Amino acid sequence: MxxxxxxxxxxxxxxxxxxxxxxxxxxxxxxxxxSNSKIEVLEQIKxxxxxxxxxxxxxxxxxxALKSFFDTEKFDGIIHFAALKSVSESVQKPKEYFENNVNGLANLLAEIKNRNLNNLIFSSSCTVYGQADELPITENAALKPAESPYGETKQIGEKIINESCASNNLDAIAxxxxxxxxxxxxxxxxxxxxGVPQNLIPYVTQTAAGIREQLSVFGEDYPTKDGTAIRDYIHVVDLAKAHISALERLINKKNKSNFEVFNIGTGKGTSVLEIIQTFEKVTNQKLNYKIVKRRSGDVTSAYxxxxxxxxxxxxKTEKTLEEALKSAWNWQQKQL
Structure with missing residues (x-):
């Protein structure tokens, strides 16, 4: 095993x-x-x-602490999620984001090197592309200057891992x-x-549940079909399964280079207003929302x-946007 x-x-x-x-x-x-999770999740996984x-x-x-941990355990593969992850929060707290996301990764890579470990999957982000010139975004798209400190930490993370693969006995997938x-x-x-959600969907579900008074839609003047920002929303279970495929690729030595990158999304862009309309349709809940000014760090469109x-x-993805939003609402209701 x-x-x-x-x-x-x-x-x-x-x-x-x-x-x-x-x-x-x-x-x-x-x-x-x-720091952004609960120990009770362990029992839920079980x-x-x-x-x-x-x-x-x-x-x-x-x-x-990390060194002591690696003294007691040996691994066939590592999946690295641990990081601060909010675009908007990173604009307010850039120092914390660089210290946590970049230094934490550097510490992990040092232990990987010292113990001659292999097979690393890095939790990266479409924010590495900034505002892409062409849509949909391919892995060959130029990495523009990041729109947020969070995006920059992911760009730096990929660069550090790529360089580690070149100099060490490491195979990695971002x-x-x-x-x-x-x-x-x-x-x-x-x-x-x-605390207060930084991502759209938990704010949507908490507003529907009455935990939040009102949902803010950041900007209606984007050059999109309805003026709101467009994103590629993927069901978290589909995303989780992509990690299994990537890990098995590394373990079975099917990778074509020692550092590879893959986009993980649905290939379809959905606007914020479309999210609201779809959520209301699949849950029969009416959302209280208002349009406010754009938020710093957000790109116009990414899919x-x-x-x-x-x-x-x-x-490939298997689950629909409707299924994802319905499951998010079912989860939210169990928290009440």
Missing amino acids: KNILVTGGLGFIGSHTVVELQKTGFRVVIIDNL SITNAKPGFYNIDICNKE LRYFNPIGAHESAKIGELPL ADTTLAFNELNW
Whole structure:
């Protein structure tokens, strides 16, 4: 049984990926500092999969704690999620984002090198593209100056990993996510940000649930079909399964170079107003929202060309936008 480390494994994407890893037959160990997650998620993963992953409460920015951890465990692969992840928050707190996301990755890579480990999957983001010149976005698109400190930390992360692959015995895949939404069909795990949500869908569901008074739509003057920003919203379970495909590619030595990148999205762009309308339709909930000025750090439009992931990872999305929004609402209702 292959032993897989998942950093940030109790978070939104991490927890869903742990479920898919265990369902596939991998043994999983999680490290997470619980800065934007809850320890209760561990039991929820166990109740879904009938297997409890190993868990260590560790901050990857703590070099000594990380070193001690690697003294006790050895891994066949590592999936690295642990990072601060809000575009808007990163504009307000750039120093924290660089310290956490870049330094934490550097610490992890140092341990990987010292212990001659291999097979790393990096949680990257479509924000590395900035505002792309052409849509849909392919992996060959130029990496523009990032629109946010968060996006810049992902660009730097990819660069550091690429250079590590060139100089060390490391094979790595960076998965450039578009916009993960939804929840597990069991409604036992989902997106539950601590404090005020920074992402659209949890703010939508919390507004519908009466936790938030009103949803703000940031900008109606974008050059799009309805004036609101367009994103590629992918069901988190589909996204989690992409990690399994990427991991098996590395373990089975099917990768074509020691550093590869893949877009992980649906290939379809959806506007903020379309999200609101679709949510209202599938849940029979009326949303209280208002249009406000644009938010710093946001691009106009971003959606993926997923041809490469389809051809090389043998992966594709299976779930619809309607299913994703319905599952997010089911999850939200269980939190009340």
